[in-house]
Each structure stands twice: as structure tokens, then as C-alpha cells.
Amino acid sequence: MGNFVLEKLRQNGPGMTTMSLPRGRNLLHTMPTSTGYDIQTSKEYSWDGRKRGQTPFTVLQHTISGHGNLRYEDKHYRIGEGEAMLVLVPHNHRYWLEDGGRWEFFWISMNGEEALRLHRSVMAVTGPVLHLKPRTVETLADCCLRMMEGEGETPGAASALAYRAAMALYDDVFAGTYSDATQASPMAPVIRHILNNLQSDLSVDELAGVAGLSRAHFSRVFTATEGRPPSEYVLAERMRRAAKLLAVNTEISVKEVATLTGFSDPNYFSKVFRRFFGASPTEFRTTGMYATQTIGTDR
Numbered sequence: 001m002g003n004f005v006l007e008k009l010r011q012n013g014p015g016m017t018t019m020s021l022p023r024g025r026n027l028l029h030t031m032p033t034s035t036g037y038d039i040q041t042s043k044e045y046s047w048d049g050r051k052r053g054q055t056p057f058t059v060l061q062h063t064i065s066g067h068g069n070l071r072y073e074d075k076h077y078r079i080g081e082g083e084a085m086l087v088l089v090p091h092n093h094r095y096w097l098e099d100g101g102r103w104e105f106f107w108i109s110m111n112g113e114e115a116l117r118l119h120r121s122v123m124a125v126t127g128p129v130l131h132l133k134p135r136t137v138e139t140l141a142d143c144c145l146r147m148m149e150g151e152g153e154t155p156g157a158a159s160a161l162a163y164r165a166a167m168a169l170y171d172d173v174f175a176g177t178y179s180d181a182t183q184a185s186p187m188a189p190v191i192r193h194i195l196n197n198l199q200s201d202l203s204v205d206e207l208a209g210v211a212g213l214s215r216a217h218f219s220r221v222f223t224a225t226e227g228r229p230p231s232e233y234v235l236a237e238r239m240r241r242a243a244k245l246l247a248v249n250t251e252i253s254v255k256e257v258a259t260l261t262g263f264s265d266p267n268y269f270s271k272v273f274r275r276f277f278g279a280s281p282t283e284f285r286t287t288g289m290y291a292t293q294t295i296g297t298d299r
Helices: 004-011 113-126 134-148 155-174 178-184 188-196 204-211 215-226 230-248 254-260 266-277 281-286
Strands: 015-018 031-040 046-048 057-066 068-072 075-079 084-089 093-096 103-111
Touching: 004 134, 015 134, 031 134, 031 155, 057 113, 057 134, 068 084, 075 084, 084 093, 084 113, 103 113, 103 134, 103 155, 113 155, 134 155, 155 266, 188 204, 188 230, 204 215, 204 230, 215 230, 230 254, 230 266, 230 281, 254 266, 254 281, 266 281
Parallel strands: none
Antiparallel strands: 015 031, 031 103, 046 093, 057 084, 057 103, 068 075, 068 093
């Protein structure tokens, strides 16, 4: 992609797009709330993470030029050219521009259970300041530009773009480090078993047996160390595998993807996939937005 997308974003000038969140039972796991490109020169630019409402969301903001300030809990950061910040709301932080300063940036804000989980995982490793690879920056800028140009008009399309951005960030931070992190976890044998057997049943009893623990004790330990119950972890990994298969292996059918990710009923697989991503497997595949380099390699 080179610098083409980032330069196009800049050439279009400052702008912002907001998205309406689906309500009721049709909540999406990854959903952008706003995105845009801006150049701030006013000291009035200031955001307090404790005064932006109680609905959880994240802000990923990449600095193109100039710099801004971030106070995250009790530490001060100066966010300069080529650096990004990632913050959660509501939270004890503030970012602002000092008098006489200039801050050029683009941002993507997200809501949804999976977006929040992924971003919390990233922040646990990096903290609130990130140094992203140029390819990742271009991918994020591309998602921002697409949404600003209207590609996220429907909730499913907007969710797909947000998921692409979230996974590009995830791969930037964790590609090459996941193996070490997995080895350090007390649940490492169980996680390896899950990842090697996503096409199988993977009951909690089976996983407890791999860990050598009772079902009840295993569930407590797994949830404490991995941040979610075993069944939810397995489902998230099935969906992650399915998304990669749909994007990378375009020659295999949705039915085959269902089988490879542990679903005997393709219709049920499609129903779960839609609930997770806000789009059917076919819609997800035909968006044309998931290049191999942004999805990454499987674990």
C-alpha cells in the first residue's frame, strides 16, 4: 500500500463520520462509533476519559505530525509523529493539545464486546502508547478512509471495517509474540489443544481432562487466567479461524469452513457467525476488504 492511502486521507482534508449502533438483540461484537482525520491547533482540544458517558468504547488515534499530550492514570506521555495512542472510555485519562501546539492525526473509535477485549489485550502488552508498523498504519488509514467515503453505511459493513482495523492492530502487536505468551500461561497445554482441535467438539470436560483438573476448578482457573470462560474462548477462536479461512482460502465453501471450525450444521454456523460479526459468512467474504496481509497467519 505504500503511503498512498495515508496521503489520500490527508488530501481529502479534515472530516469526521459517526455511526449509529444497532440496539436491542442485534448488538455487534465489533462496531465503529466514529472515525476521521483532523488537524488541531487550539488549546481547547481536550478530552477527559471520565466525562464521556458510561457506554464503553475505545479510541485509537495515530499521530501523523506534530504532537499531543496524554495523561494516563498518573503518567504523562507526549504523543509524537508516528506514534499512536489507545485509550478506553470510561477511564481515568485525559488527552489534549497545549497552547501553540499542532496535532495532525486520524482516529477510529470502536464499541462492542470483541473490540473491547482485543484492545484491552493490546494495552496489557503495550500500554496506551503504540509504535505501529507502516503497513498497519496504512491499513488503519484505509479503514478510516473507507468509512469516511461511505462504505460503512450498513451496520454489517461498518462492523467488518472495524474488525479489519482491530485485527490489523492485534497482528501488529501479537504476531511473533503469541507463542511466548501462550507458553507463559498456566493454561498453555489447554490453549494448544484448543487451537489444534477447533474442528472437534472441545467440551469443557475434555479441556478439564487436558488440564488434569476437575471441571469446576478448571473453569475457575481458565476464566481467571484467560479472561473468559472456556466455552467463550473456544467460540472466539472458532470465529477467528473461520474469518481467516473465509478471507484467505476463497476456494473452499462456507460448508467446509463450518466443518473446519467445529460446526456440523452450516446453517447454525452462519447464524453464529452473523451474530459475532454482523454479517453472514458469504457477505463477510465478498466485501473484498480482507487481504491476506491484514488477516495474518493462523496461530
